[in-house]
Amino acid sequence: MTLTSRLFENTDFDKYIKTLTRDNMRDYFVKNFGGWSDSVSKDKLFKVVKEGVVKLFFDEDKFVGYVSFNVEPNNKNSILINDIHVVKLYQRKDYGYQILNYTIKYAVKQGIEHLKVFVFKDNYAVNFYKKNGFEVVEDLEKSNSYIMVKSL
Numbered sequence: 001m002t003l004t005s006r007l008f009e010n011t012d013f014d015k016y017i018k019t020l021t022r023d024n025m026r027d028y029f030v031k032n033f034g035g036w037s038d039s040v041s042k043d044k045l046f047k048v049v050k051e052g053v054v055k056l057f058f059d060e061d062k063f064v065g066y067v068s069f070n071v072e073p074n075n076k077n078s079i080l081i082n083d084i085h086v087v088k089l090y091q092r093k094d095y096g097y098q099i100l101n102y103t104i105k106y107a108v109k110q111g112i113e114h115l116k117v118f119v120f121k122d123n124y125a126v127n128f129y130k131k132n133g134f135e136v137v138e139d140l141e142k143s144n145s146y147i148m149v150k151s152l
Helices: 013-032 036-053 095-109 125-131
Strands: 004-007 053-061 062-072 076-088 113-118 135-140 145-151
Touching: 004 076, 013 036, 013 053, 013 062, 013 076, 036 053, 036 062, 036 076, 053 095, 053 145, 095 113, 113 125, 125 145
Parallel strands: 076 113
Antiparallel strands: 004 053, 053 062, 062 076, 113 145, 135 145
């Protein structure tokens, strides 16, 4: 179950990313912020496309997920992981770990010292990140989320 990957192409948002991101995140945004917007999600992703990396992952010809990240503007030694999403059918099958591992290898190659991610407190991804060496460094009460960091 080795994944292949490729960089984001403009048609990927509508073909793969919009539905996956909405399926995985809409309930958290509705609960914590009162709503969901595909256009805000798209704008955020295309900003990362310009400033960072968006990579899609496939198992043979099946799309399993993607990662988006960028170097933090105020801390060149840190990468902010904006999204790691895995299609529900493929969750808990090691794909998330492989996608995260790609991100770690990329960061190490670039001389990055830390990975950072914002995670809703009630998102099971909190445990995924903890199992992979991330620690909660800040509790953001207003957004019901954590900032989690992994030192490399």
